[in-house]
Structure formats: C-alpha cells, structure tokens
Amino acid sequence: MAVMTCKGIECFIVALREAGFTLVLLWLLTLAIVYGMLSHAKMPKSDVAKGIISLCAAFLVLLAAAASPAVEFLQNLIVSSILIAFGLMLAVIFLEI
Numbered sequence: 001m002a003v004m005t006c007k008g009i010e011c012f013i014v015a016l017r018e019a020g021f022t023l024v025l026l027w028l029l030t031l032a033i034v035y036g037m038l039s040h041a042k043m044p045k046s047d048v049a050k051g052i053i054s055l056c057a058a059f060l061v062l063l064a065a066a067a068s069p070a071v072e073f074l075q076n077l078i079v080s081s082i083l084i085a086f087g088l089m090l091a092v093i094f095l096e097i
Contacts, residue, residue, distance in 0.1 A: 031058040035054040038054065
C-alpha cells in the first residue's frame with residue numbers, strides 16, 4: 001500500500017475509496033431508490049417482498065458495475081471449455097476408427 005501524504009478528512013476519503021466504498025454507496029443508493037419507488041407505488045403489499053426485490057436489484061447493479069473482470073473470466077472459461085470438449089471429441093473419433 002502506498003504511503004499517504006494527506007491529512008484529516010482527505011486521508012479518510014482516500015482510504016475509503018481504495019477500500020471500494022464507492023461500490024458500497026452505489027449498492028446502498030440502488031437499494032434505497034428501488035425500495036422507495038416500490039413503497040410509493042404500493043406494488044407488493046408485503047414489506048418483506050419489497051426488501052427482497054430491492055436487495056436483488058441492488059446486487060444486480062453491483063454485479064453490472066463490476067462486470068468487466070467477471071465477463072473476461074467467464075469468456076476465458078467458456079473458450080477453454082469449448083477447446084477441451086473439441087479435443088476430447090477428436091480423441092474419441094480417432095480412437096474409434
């Protein structure tokens with residue numbers, strides 16, 4: 001970790017930013033907005049249902065915000081799986097003939 005040369009609140013904000021606090025704020029903001037909209041619209045009668053819908057929406061937004069590393073990982077995993085499956089199919093074809 002780099003040595004911080006800041007003082008007071010600036011150092012605190014930099015530390016929070018490095019810890020990923022912006023993603024937590026995004027998650028909380030999404031949770032509050034979705035829950036507020038559902039409460040205002042009185043869509044589901046149950047507060048538990050509103051909470052579950054809000055949590056799901058907040059986690060989906062958080063997943064979308066951090067999607068580029070996840071997409072790259074899944075892309076590499078799928079391409080590798082396809083190549084392995086193709087190699088196994090070729091091996092089976094050559095062994096049967």
